[in-house]
Amino acid sequence: MAYLATMRPEDLLLPTPSGVCCKTGGFYIDPTRPVDRALITHGHSDHARAGHGAVLATQETLDMMRLRYGEDFAGSTQVIRYGETVTLNGVTATFHPAGHVLGSAQIAVEHKGCRIVASGDYKDVPDPTCAPFQLVPCDVFITEATFGLPVFRHPDPDAEIAKLLHSVTLFPERAHLVGAYTLGKAQRVIALIRKAGYREPIYLHGAMEPLSRYYMSHGVDLGELRPVRDMKKADLGGTITLCPPSALKEVWSRRFPDPVTAYASGWMRVRARARQSLVQLPLVISDHADWDGLRATIVATGASEIWVTHGQEDALVHWCATRGLKARPLDIVGYGDEDETDLPSPLGAEGGEAQSAERGEGSLSETSSRFQSPPSRPSTPRASTVDLPHKGGGEEGEA
Ligand SMILES: [Zn+2]
Numbered sequence: 599m600a601y602l603a604t605m606r607p608e609d610l611l612l613p614t615p616s617g618v619c620c621k622t623g624g625f626y627i628d629p630t631r632p633v634d635r636a637l638i639t640h641g642h643s644d645h646a647r648a649g650h651g652a653v654l655a656t657q658e659t660l661d662m663m664r665l666r667y668g669e670d671f672a673g674s675t676q677v678i679r680y681g682e683t684v685t686l687n688g689v690t691a692t693f694h695p696a697g698h699v700l701g702s703a704q705i706a707v708e709h710k711g712c713r714i715v716a717s718g719d720y721k722d723v724p725d726p727t728c729a730p731f732q733l734v735p736c737d738v739f740i741t742e743a744t745f746g747l748p749v750f751r752h753p754d755p756d757a758e759i760a761k762l763l764h765s766v767t768l769f770p771e772r773a774h775l776v777g778a779y780t781l782g783k784a785q786r787v788i789a790l791i792r793k794a795g796y797r798e799p800i801y802l803h804g805a806m807e808p809l810s811r812y813y814m815s816h817g818v819d820l821g822e823l824r825p826v827r828d829m830k831k832a833d834l835g836g837t838i839t840l841c842p843p844s845a846l847k848e849v850w851s852r853r854f855p856d857p858v859t860a861y862a863s864g865w866m867r868v869r870a871r872a873r874q875s876l877v878q879l880p881l882v883i884s885d886h887a888d889w890d891g892l893r894a895t896i897v898a899t900g901a902s903e904i905w906v907t908h909g910q911e912d913a914l915v916h917w918c919a920t921r922g923l924k925a926r927p928l929d930i931v932g933y934g935d936e937d938e939t940d941l942p943s944p945l946g947a948e949g950g951e952a953q954s955a956e957r958g959e960g961s962l963s964e965t966s967s968r969f970q971s972p973p974s975r976p977s978t979p980r981a982s983t984v985d986l987p988h989k990g991g992g993e994e995g996e997a
């Protein structure tokens with residue numbers, strides 16, 4: 599508590615509706631509007647936006663921004679490595695792995711004996727496609743709460759992948775289409791499929807190619823990947839194709855023989871969401887910490903104060919209070935869950951930017967009507983799904 603004598607946390611990082619701001623250091627972290635200097639935790643579009651003056655981030659995050667927005671996405675850029683510290687007007691900022699996606703970082707900001715860690719999005723479970731989450735002791739921990747409700751306990755991802763591979767064995771004549779967010783989730787799903795011993799080529803929707811190639815070029819082994827666009831329908835029986843979730847219900851999916859549709863997302867834990875997504879094989883795989891992971895991480899940081907962002911803030915804030923921790927929700931407008939922006943809901947979502955290069959060939963009603971009478975369903979495992987007791991605030995992108 600010694601830091602209280604020297605500096606209040608709010609004097610070091612001021613929460614604003616467009617992100618946390620360090621006035622002394624002259625920067626924002628993951629700002630949702632253009633600013634002079636931005637420190638970016640990772641490449642997802644709600645955290646990494648175009649139009650800032652100067653951007654400080656890991657090489658991978660900068661590359662992902664370049665892939666998405668083009669060369670001139672910022673006035674200038676500066677690369678920082680994990681464990682490296684920069685000093686900005688006397689304030690130090692150090693980047694540490696967040697275990698969320700390739701290049702994702704927590705940013706530890708320190709000044710006059712007060713250390714605040716802005717963790718961005720994170721998960722505390724192993725992921726073959728990125729560096730593991732590193733625990734950074736701090737006075738104030740800024741945590742996400744995308745899955746900040748006790749119902750969210752993510753199952754073993756290997757068991758979810760086993761369901762997919764079982765279905766492929768069960769229905770060798772059918773194509774398997776797996777909806778997964780383009781940045782991070784798709785590559786993790788592919789890596790998990792490889793880890794399970796699947797050696798066949800895996801096919802990619804056009805929107806998946808640049809980032810998957812990028813992961814490969816950075817040493818993440820995804821095995822043999824092929825563009826699906828060159829394939830004949832008849833040759834796609836028994837194959838696995840990764841696509842943006844939105845493509846599952848587009849005319850695009852008609853090129854596949856009697857497809858089994860799967861969707862890899864933490865939201866598949868919620869029975870209503872799994873049903874709403876209209877997929878036959880919900881796979882509960884998330885790149886965010888679940889309720890147990892959030893709580894364990896909060897305790898392990900040793901922080902006496904917790905700031906909670908995007909998601910189910912209230913439950914986690916309440917839980918912190920019961921532990922004697924000072925906690926507050928941050929009302930930052932514009933953070934979402936990356937899966938959320940891509941949810942194949944009949945109501946649609948505002949996001950899905952550039953997710954589907956091959957979108958727009960047919961009307962929504964056409965595509966959704968084909969799901970009214972789905973083909974013979976595989977044994978849909980719903981055991982890992984639960985009902986959500988009530989709607990949390992903020993995260994319902996389609997609302
Ligand atoms: Zn993210």
Ligand SMILES: [Zn+2]
Nearest residue numbers: 719933934935
């Ligand atoms: Zn996020």
